Amino acid sequence: MRLVTGILAVLLLLAASQPATAELKSGAYPSIVDGGQLHLGKAVQSRPDKSYRGDDEANNMQSYLTTGLTDQWQLSCSIQQELRGGSGGMDEWGNGLFVYNYFFTGGEFTLASGPWGDGQTGSVDSMNVTLYRQYRNALLEYVWSSHQVHGHFADGYSFTLTDDLAPGFDSAEIWTDDQYPPCLPRDCNPSSRRDYGIYSQLDNPVLVITSPTPTRPTTWGQLKAVYR
Numbered sequence: 001m002r003l004v005t006g007i008l009a010v011l012l013l014l015a016a017s018q019p020a021t022a023e024l025k026s027g028a029y030p031s032i033v034d035g036g037q038l039h040l041g042k043a044v045q046s047r048p049d050k051s052y053r054g055d056d057e058a059n060n061m062q063s064y065l066t067t068g069l070t071d072q073w074q075l076s077c078s079i080q081q082e083l084r085g086g087s088g089g090m091d092e093w094g095n096g097l098f099v100y101n102y103f104f105t106g107g108e109f110t111l112a113s114g115p116w117g118d119g120q121t122g123s124v125d126s127m128n129v130t131l132y133r134q135y136r137n138a139l140l141e142y143v144w145s146s147h148q149v150h151g152h153f154a155d156g157y158s159f160t161l162t163d164d165l166a167p168g169f170d171s172a173e174i175w176t177d178d179q180y181p182p183c184l185p186r187d188c189n190p191s192s193r194r195d196y197g198i199y200s201q202l203d204n205p206v207l208v209i210t211s212p213t214p215t216r217p218t219t220w221g222q223l224k225a226v227y228r
Contacts, residue, residue, distance in 0.1 A: 024117040024118065024153065024155070024209055025116050026157070026210055026211040027208070028207070029116055031204050031205050038073075038205060039073065040204070041073070041201065043199070043200045044184075045102070045198040046059075046184055058186050059075070060077065061074065062074045069179065071112055072112050073207070074109070075108070075110075075161075076188060077106065077184070078106055078149075080104050084101060087099050093137065094135060097134050099131070101129075101131075107123075116207065116209050120155075124150075125150045127147065127149045127150070128147070131144075132165070142167075145198070146163060147161070156212030157209055157212060159209050159210070183197040
């Protein structure tokens with residue numbers, strides 16, 4: 001009996017010693033377009049100059065509504081890790097489609113309280129951005145993009161933020177529109193805005209939160225071993 005009482009006391013102490021963490025609810029959370037509560041998003045993929053095509057781009061995204069940017073969710077300072085890949089071409093009349101793939105890692109994802117539970121800040125594991133550029137008569141006619149973000153929170157929950165094709169455009173001038181997140185360099189220093197970037201929207205994002213994989217519980221024999 002004394003052994004059981006001691007083990008229960010150890011369990012209570014261990015539970016009490018664990019810091020309180022914000023709680024999340026696993027599930028898929030659609031955007032307001034599909035009747036959910038997730039706000040839409042806007043993204044800025046910075047580049048150091050107009051013609052740059054290397055691996056020095058930083059991506060920042062933030063939620064928004066028609067009234068402007070909001071604080072419901074935000075992705076900051078995810079950095080391009082390799083040269084972009086691409087495919088496509090034009091025909092003899094200058095019509096064609098080019099597809100470019102960008103790969104980013106790192107950065108933070110901040111989520112405010114909502115139907116998914118308490119607010120938390122997590123880490124971005126990877127982000128893939130696919131950019132489509134449509135040409136007609138050798139002139140750029142349309143740009144659109146898609147986003148896939150994967151990451152995790154400190155308590156073991158993981159998340160994905162995805163969006164289908166949405167409008168985007170390149171900027172050849174300093175972009176000061178406060179309807180978009182700032183266009184920042186690799187170090188994400190807010191005082192060092194860049195002049196050029198790819199600006200895009202997330203017109204119907206979906207947030208999916210997945211609960212941690214259950215771990216094998218401590219066995220009775222392991223608990224008794226503490227008292228041997």
